Amino acid sequence: MRFSQRLEKLPPYLFVEISRKIAEKRAKGEDVVTFGVGDPDLPTPQHVLEAGAEASSVPANHRYPETDGLPELRRAIAGWYEGRFGVRLDPSKEVLPLIGAKEGVAHAALAFVDPGDVALIGDPAYPACWAGVMFAGGEPYSMPLLEENGFRPDLTSVPRQAAEKATMMYLNYPNNPTAGLAELDFFEEAVAFAKRHDIPLLHDACYTEVAFDGYRPHSILELPGARDIAIEFHSLSKTYNMTGWRIGMAVGNAQLVNALFKIKSNLDSGIPQSIQQMGIAALSGPQDYLAQRNAIYQRRRDKLIPVLARLGLRMSSPKASLYLWARVPQGYTSGQYATMLLDQLSIVVSPGRGFGKYGEGYVRLSMTVSDSDVDKAVERLRGWKPKG
Ligand SMILES: Cc1ncc(COP(=O)(O)O)c(C=O)c1O
Numbered sequence: 001m002r003f004s005q006r007l008e009k010l011p012p013y014l015f016v017e018i019s020r021k022i023a024e025k026r027a028k029g030e031d032v033v034t035f036g037v038g039d040p041d042l043p044t045p046q047h048v049l050e051a052g053a054e055a056s057s058v059p060a061n062h063r064y065p066e067t068d069g070l071p072e073l074r075r076a077i078a079g080w081y082e083g084r085f086g087v088r089l090d091p092s093k094e095v096l097p098l099i100g101a102k103e104g105v106a107h108a109a110l111a112f113v114d115p116g117d118v119a120l121i122g123d124p125a126y127p128a129c130w131a132g133v134m135f136a137g138g139e140p141y142s143m144p145l146l147e148e149n150g151f152r153p154d155l156t157s158v159p160r161q162a163a164e165k166a167t168m169m170y171l172n173y174p175n176n177p178t179a180g181l182a183e184l185d186f187f188e189e190a191v192a193f194a195k196r197h198d199i200p201l202l203h204d205a206c207y208t209e210v211a212f213d214g215y216r217p218h219s220i221l222e223l224p225g226a227r228d229i230a231i232e233f234h235s236l237s238k239t240y241n242m243t244g245w246r247i248g249m250a251v252g253n254a255q256l257v258n259a260l261f262k263i264k265s266n267l268d269s270g271i272p273q274s275i276q277q278m279g280i281a282a283l284s285g286p287q288d289y290l291a292q293r294n295a296i297y298q299r300r301r302d303k304l305i306p307v308l309a310r311l312g313l314r315m316s317s318p319k320a321s322l323y324l325w326a327r328v329p330q331g332y333t334s335g336q337y338a339t340m341l342l343d344q345l346s347i348v349v350s351p352g353r354g355f356g357k358y359g360e361g362y363v364r365l366s367m368t369v370s371d372s373d374v375d376k377a378v379e380r381l382r383g384w385k386p387k388g
Contacts, residue, residue: 200256
């Protein structure tokens with residue numbers, strides 16, 4: 001049997017590898033604390049669950065959904081964007097529900113990239129965007145996200161050749177994995193760059209609702225003129241603890257939204273309607289729980305940082321996203337340090353290299369771990385002397 005070259009070239013998905021290692025350890029009876037995947041441990045809000053339970057017994061919801069979702073869901077998304085960011089969207093043209101942002105991010109490359117084209121990607125990046133470009137036959141061009149630049153790319157240093165061959169640019173703020181932030185002045189620069197090169201700007205804004213210390217992340221669409229060139233991804237996964245339900249959205253430029261719709265309508269049949277009803281309940285219902293939930297993450301952040309710092313893992317305290325992005329002590333690669341934590345303390349962290357070459361030298365810890373597991377990890381890390 002022969003498999004495609006595409007498959008041969010595809011690395012194993014980062015978190016599949018991590019899950020395999022965890023399963024091995026657990027099978028041996030070890031108590032593993034995992035800061036690996038950014039998968040909220042806290043439950044989906046009750047009113048959202050109730051909306052789903054009610055909708056699941058309605059026969060109309062047992063049938064195929066439309067790829068572009070229920071009009072009520074598109075309206076709820078537009079309503080949420082207006083309430084949260086003051087951005088008005090046309091729910092019939094500028095909103096596309098997704099089966100989670102992951103598929104939207106990966107499929108978008110099929111709409112904008114041909115074989116041999118270049119996709120500009122802030123590196124390190126969420127792994128699905130590398131895979132999407134590869135599936136489309138494109139060449140990713142890594143724009144380094146360096147600590148000294150606040151983990152934002154220096155757009156003036158993108159070589160002219162790469163910029164000329166580029167057919168899309170992917171950015172993500174608040175950033176996974178670095179927890180880097182972007183304000184409107186950076187978005188303005190990015191939009192100007194995309195306009196100058198006439199390329200779609202794909203902005204992944206999945207973490208705007210996970211923020212601390214009073215910080216309020218922006219949507220790129222708040223910027224006048226961004227809609228001429230940009231599409232923004234969002235997810236209900238992190239905002240409403242809904243990773244298991246699979247629902248997100250792409251919004252913004254109508255032509256770009258329609259291009260993604262065309263790809264998706266040939267591939268999938270949309271989000272199950274009872275889950276769309278959960279999305280409507282989440283987006284239109286009370287939002288006060290977000291502050292309580294963020295306070296929990298903030299507490300975990302503040303417990304973990306000092307003990308990590310004592311081990312020589314340097315980082316700034318994140319103001320948004322689910323992640324601590326810690327520089328590993330000198331003399332270790334990110335993979336070596338992650339392996340040591342797993343072997344010696346049964347603690348899982350993600351090696352930064354898995355997010356791109358500029359992730360080397362860092363490990364990522366997701367704060368989606370129960371408070372008791374955070375305490376357990378703090379105990380294990382306190383006084384730990386790495387062997388090797
Ligand atoms: C930047 C980014 N985009 C998209 C996703 C995926 O979101 P969803 O669960 O909606 O597919 C993630 C998940 O970790 C992410 O970090």
